[in-house]
Amino acid sequence: MKLNQKTLTVYLFSVLLIFSCSQEKERVTADIIIEGGTIYTMDANQPQVEAVAVKEDKIIFAGRLKMAEKYKGDSTQVVDLHGKTMTPGLIEGHGHFMGLGYNELNLNLIDVKSYDELVERVKEAVAKAQPGQWITGRGWHQSKWTPAPEPSVKGFQTHHKLSKISPDNPVFLRHASGHAGFANVKAMEIAGVLQMSNESMKANDVEGGEIIRDELGNPTGIFNETAMRLIAQHIPQTTPEKDRQALEMAIKACHAQGITSFHDAGVGKEHISLFKAAKEKGTLGVRLYVMLTGWDRALLDEWYKKGPEIDTVDHLLTIRSVKLNCDGALGSRGAWLLEEYTDRPGHFGHETLPMEFVYETAQKALKSGFQVCSHAIGDRANKEILDRYEKAFKENSEAAVNHRFRIEHAQHLHSDDIPRFAALGVIPAMQAIHMSSDRPWAIDRLGEKRIKEGAYVWQELLKSGSRIINGTDVPVEPINPIACFYASVSRKTLEGSPEGGYEPEQKMTREQALRSYTLDAAYGAFEESIKGSIEEGKLADFTILSQDIMSVPEEDLLKTTVEMTIVGGNIVYSKVDL
Structure with a gap:
């Protein structure tokens, strides 16, 4: 059948109209578009972008501003950065969440x-x-x-x-x-x-x-x-009301410091219940990655039987690791050393947990799908734990393929053990701010030789192939990520000394330091596919800073302030209206 010109025109117009309506119907509009500043993505394919579009709690676009315009609708909120800097949401890689809150309630x-x-x-x-x-x-x-x-x-x-x-x-x-x-x-x-x-x-x-x-x-x-x-053991237990207040204060403190996710290093049954209740009420405004406390063996056995809880829906509360406290700290001369303390002859620190229990835990964790995160500050503690991990990996080779076991702090290492982290796939979760606070007196504990060869050796670990997770160990240090970033790249005290930094060859680059607070921290929690970088499909967690920490002079870094924090596309903190 032949169509005359008039019929053909009507037909083509109808097809175009239907196609246009269909396209309009299928067009995705963003809830929020962020533009007008410097945006670092931590995505190797496009390290910087001009704009980011968010739908619900996910990133739907990151790229050129002109391309972002197509996601703009009548109800889209536009956040103009006014020249400020945005990064992926910062991740506290090792802290104590309730300790952060209690620090505000107690002295x-x-x-x-x-x-x-x-x-x-x-x-x-x-x-x-x-x-x-x-x-x-x-x-x-x-x-x-x-x-x-x-x-x-x-x-x-x-x-x-x-x-x-x-x-x-x-x-x-x-x-x-x-x-x-x-x-x-x-x-x-x-x-x-x-x-x-x-x-x-x-x-x-x-x-x-x-x-x-x-x-x-x-x-x-x-x-x-x-x-x-x-x-x-004689101090009266806390009350539910005090716990609730501490939780609220911890969430508020994280938001004010640009922290969108938090690795909670050692949590008991009561606080897990508190976190779950807050999540159900919709008040858990920080994404928690929880380590079960190794002090409670009954708790560990209970979780080995039921397995990890990985939050694949809201990504707010995941419980899939075990925290072991294996030695003490340098400040209290409790870190477990291979050689005696320089300022206390005959004293080697403390093995606060039997190494047999570390091995036993590693075995059980591998078989039940848990990660092990062991606190180790002294060189002997680090060596002994690496030995136990390695033995467990060899005996459970299939389960150990993607174990991502960690050593928390890894502060002082024997030179022979530095390359073992990368070789075994063990992640050093280190807190750069500890170097800034401790280095002036740590040399008294260890002496110059041990300090230079194995203390806070970030660059040496990175060059050997390790990924470093950064953080503050709050409330040991304030949760301020800017101070920790400064310590990472300067290796100075917060007062700016010494000139050139302590052991400057171990400084992180600014890109390495930002990765340690974002993508590598996410990797340390098996979460690099959903957070840690600004990419399409990932969670819309962002930290907005007053200045560009990747380019400002080092002496100006500590002047940086958090201007806004966004969790899952929601603005949870804003210093000023942008």
């Missing part, structure tokens, strides 16, 4: 500069407290005090000044590292650890820890590593 001593100042802070708290009420806090660090405390025993202050101003209130203050505690007389009376005979002294010290005592055998108030439990 925060992280900025205390002397023993006398600590005493004054406690005195103020005592004045507000009821008689008999426990006073707790965290953050003191004797090696950072000026002047050094006098008298001192084994490098630590004694309790006498503290006890004098708090006769009716038990006081227990955790070291900044969390690996030592400082108690007054009242707390020690309650715990039953005062003035004991030699035999009872031996009975009261615990494996993996130490009660620091004076020359007469009396406790000085310092309880190192596992000995802290002697006091801590």
Whole structure:
């Protein structure tokens, strides 16, 4: 059948109309388009883009501004960066989420500069407290005090000044590292650890820890590593209301610092329940990657049986790893060393968890689908753990194909063990800010040779093929990622010393430092396919900064502020209207 010209024209018009309507119907419009600034993607195929379009909680476009216009609809919100800088949402690679919140509720001593100042802070708290009420806090660090405390025993202050101003209130203050505690007389009376005979002294010290005592055998108030439990077990448990407040404060603090995801290093049953309840209510505004605490063996056995919980829907709460605390910290001389401490001859630190349990855990974790994340700061702890991991990998070769086991901190390594991380596929989760805070006094603990050959050796690990996960170990350090980024690329204290940085050959490049807070941190949680870079299909998590941290002069980096935080396409924090 032949169509005349008029019929053909009508037919073609109808086809075009139908096609046009179909195209209009299928056109995807964005909920939000972000443009007008410098956008770093961490995507090797296009490291920078001009605009990003988001639909619901996913990125639907990242590229040229002109191309982003097609995603703009009547209801699309446009965020103009006004020249500011956007990165993928920053990931805290090792911290203690509830510790962050509790630090706001209890005495925060992280900025205390002397023993006398600590005493004054406690005195103020005592004045507000009821008689008999426990006073707790965290953050003191004797090696950072000026002047050094006098008298001192084994490098630590004694309790006498503290006890004098708090006769009716038990006081227990955790070291900044969390690996030592400082108690007054009242707390020690309650715990039953005062003035004991030699035999009872031996009975009261615990494996993996130490009660620091004076020359007469009396406790000085310092309880190192596992000995802290002697006091801590008497502190009244927290309340559900206080837990809820701490959770809210932790979420708020993360948002204000541009943190969109958080690797929570050691969580018990109660806090897991708290996180789940918050997720159900829609108030868990930070994506949590949870490590089960290795202190609770019954908890681990329970999870080995049921397996990991991987949140593939909301990507808010995943539980698939185990945290083991295997030694202490350098600050408290608890890190487990191959050679004695330079400033405490004959002392090698503490093995706070039997290495047989590390091996046993690695075996069970591989068989049940869990990752193992072991705390190790000293070179001996790192070596011993790598040995146990390697044995478990060889004996479970199929399950170990993509294990992504981690060592948390990996702060001081023997030179022979540095290449073993990449060779075994073990991820070093390191906190650059620890170098900035600790390096001025860490040389006293280890001596110059060990510092230069194996302490905070980021670049050496990276060159050997390792991926480094960065973070702050909050509340050991403030959660500020800018300070940690600065430490990563400068290797200086936050005051800007020394000129050129400590062991400058170990500095990260700015790209490496940003990767350690984004894509490599995501890799450390098996999440690089859904976060860590700005790519189509990934979660719409972004951090917006006041200036370009990839190009501003080093001396200006610490002036950078977080201007906005976006989680799943929702603006959860904004310093100013953009």
